[in-house]
Amino acid sequence: MSKNILIIAEQRNSQVQNVTFELIGISRELAKANDAKVEVLLLGHNVGDQVANIVGYGADSVFVVDDPALESYMTEPYTQAVTQVIREKEPNVVLVGASSIGRDLAPRVAARLNTGLTADCTKLEMQPDGSLEMTRPAFGGNLFATIVCPDTRPQMSTVRPGVMKRCEFDATRTAQVENIKVEFAPSRIKLVKEVKQTCSVDSIEDAKILVACGRGIGKEEHIQRAKDLAYTLGGTYCSSRALVDAGLVESCRQVGQTGKTVRPEAYLAFGISGAVQHLAGMEDSELIIAVNKDETASIFNVADVGIVSDATRVLPLLKEEIEKIIKA
Amino acid sequence: MKIIVCLKQVPNTTEIKIDPVTNTLKRDGVASIINPDDKTGLEVALQLKDKFGAHVTVISMGPKQAEKALGEALAMGADRAILLTDRAFAGADTLATSKTIAAAINTLEYDLIIAGRQAIDGDTAQVGPEIAEHLGLPQITYVNNVEYSAEENTFTVQRQFEDGYQLLQVQTPCLFTLLATAEKPRYMRVKGLVDLDKKEVEILTRADIVIEDAVLGLKGSPTKVKQSFNKQYNSNKQKFVLDPAEAAKLIATTLKEKHLI
Incomplete structure (x- = not known):
């Protein structure tokens, strides 16, 4: 097992979402505690141009699975690719955005790997021995609990978008980029169509x-x-x-x-x-x-x-x- | 068609208030309800039953008092209700819970499993997908609409995202998790209430399911609660009682001082 933190990047229409950069930001902080590396797994089709952003926001290495099966988010191929990469890279921690994508993917992956998953974390702290303390709200935010995952690895957590801070973008950063091949099983679910419902031009997360x-x-x-x-x-x-x-x-x-x-x-x-x-x-x-x-x-x-x-x-x-x- | 609906009895968290003096949760007198997303899941199952004919089993894991939620489900029109209850199951996290429920479902026949997207007490949204994984079923979460074609034995469902939706097709067996917004749950029927005496909630215990001890309850849970705490709010902050014109001036001045306008 490595000491490293693996972030599952979230992309929509081949654009990496802000939550990914926020996860890199918190991971850079966490990584200081035990001298870990911050790795990002990017899944999609024709997403190669997104790597530079991931590196600029602070990833030490980027793994890319680029395949037509990953063009739109679908549970089965995404689970398959993520599970394969986790088994190969053996990260200590896996972080996923707590969006409608991450909250579908992460539990499926955690169950397949037979490990613990803590949902919707709002605070993460790393101990020098590599154990992660994950704090999350419950009872509609009335109560907070700090959760640990002492015996199984990876320690998995989904993190709410908008909670963590991203690092300054640095175009001079470099990282190792590795392409990974996955043999996908035929999907049991058929995508008939995809409809975008853009809220309005303005996003409440970006407003001053x-x-x-x-x-x-x-x-x-x-x-x-x-x-x-x-x-x-x-x-x-x-x-x-x-x-x-x-x-x-x-x-x-x-x-x-x-x-x-x-x-x-x-x-x-x-x-x-x-x-x-x-x-x-x-x-x-x-x-x-x-x-x-x-x-x-x-x-x-x-x-x-x-x-x-x-x-x-x-x-x-x-x-x-x-x-x-x-x-x- | 045989449908299993997973539901959870939860405290109505929208009623929970914080005691301003002790700064702790006031949970006394807070009603227990069927988790809203799960209740919608049951409604979807009952609509499939109304239109196509189906046998609907509701299943829950929890303390003995969760029988009440299952009784309500029977009164809404479910055909069979099963409560998984045993001290051996207590303290289970989502992985241990999903394994226990999956083991119970393994003793039943089903074409479709429906769960709510998430429960309002834990808000994790994890148990549904984890059950699907243990049973090796395709899953569709965040479901906002379910259509069924009997001829092709195919479900066409609307899967919601923050910025749009997908229309997905899947054949049985499969598992969906429903959003509360998908349907408005029906009320309990008078006939359902009268029939309640005849329908009983079946109890399943540790001895009734085939599963290793090591994966059950607290000791079978990879995640542990290290500590829990209430949010501390400062209830002694300064407040200004102002007429609307004064209020508008104060806000405008504050924004200007902070260079926000």
């Missing part, structure tokens, strides 16, 4: 400023005002689960345990009570401003600026104030 809508402003007219405010600020809008369930906001804008994790420079929460599930997705924002009528709302426990006021009435007035400042 987020205006967040909660149940307290749960009417279309108020949400429209929140959108107007968000765009005036050069940011975008997001919401708690309640408004997504009510069909008022698209699900790709949901922040929280079952939605996305965000850490914008400013998070402006309007009418959000702050269920722990929601807080889990936004509490690392740099500046949190919360407006809620209910002074006992939990959102105030994480807010840097907590304002007890009627959010529906603050929204239009705030937009005017912002416009004044921008014009001045």
Whole structure:
């Protein structure tokens, strides 16, 4: 067995996703504890041009399985390729993004390798002896548990996108690149078609400023005002689960345990009570401003600026104030 | 068609609150429910039964009180309910749980296994795919819609991703994990409730399944909980009680000070 950390890169439409660079970032930190190497496994078809990005963000070596069977994400061929590479390279740790792809792939691989898997980790720490401490939320973020996997290897973990920080990109970095061949078994599942549903042009994970809508402003007219405010600020809008369930906001804008994790420079929460599930997705924002009528709302426990006021009435007035400042 | 639905009884975590004084979970009085994704899985199975005729078995692993969730499933229209319960199963992580359930499923006949995508207490989404692997079945997770063609004995399902979906075709036997958004679960039927006296939840224990002791329960679990803790929130943060105009000014000023506008 090696000391190394193997990251399963996530690519969609042959583009490596941010979570992969975040996993490389945390792995560089973890690798210091026991002098390990950071390896990345890239799976796909015609994905060779993605290697440079993976190297630039900090991989020591990159393994590539490039095959038509891996063009679209499918459980069986991906599991087969990942399992083969893990058996060959014997990493100490395997990290996978906790996306709808990683959360399908990782348990299948872990069961095949008969090893432990810890889901949706938000914190990872490496001990000098190479044992990994994996901290994850449970009970909707009400409780946290630190999990270890003492006796089986590799130690496997999925990590939520948006939680870990990537390293600075360095185009001068070099790494060993190795192509690996896999003989794929015929797939028992047939891909009929693939449909892309792009949320909107703006992604809530990339926004500098987020205006967040909660149940307290749960009417279309108020949400429209929140959108107007968000765009005036050069940011975008997001919401708690309640408004997504009510069909008022698209699900790709949901922040929280079952939605996305965000850490914008400013998070402006309007009418959000702050269920722990929601807080889990936004509490690392740099500046949190919360407006809620209910002074006992939990959102105030994480807010840097907590304002007890009627959010529906603050929204239009705030937009005017912002416009004044921008014009001045 | 024979369908097995895996379901879990969970505390309704949306009701769990943190005690502001002790900063611990207030779990007293929190209701136990059928996990939402699993309940949708059962609904999908019952719809297949309504349209094509099927025998639906629900199976759960947990303490004795999980019988209540299985009773509800019977009242919704499931034909048979099995509870795997034994002290030997206690403390199982997802791998040990999936092996135990797979061993029980091995004693049953099935064409299709349905599970929920994930449970709201653990949120791992791992047990379904791990069962599929132990049984050597093709899996489709994050399923948002299920269509069945009896002529071709083929399922066409919509597999959801964050940025789109796939339409996938698969033949039985196979395993799906369902998203709660796929269907709205039906209520328990009056007839179902009346019939409950006649249908009993069957209990399976350690002795009823063929599996090594070494893979069961806490000692059969590769992952161990080293420690658990509650999130500490600072409930003494400063709050301003302001009228809307003052509130708007304060926010605008704050954003300007931070050079965000």
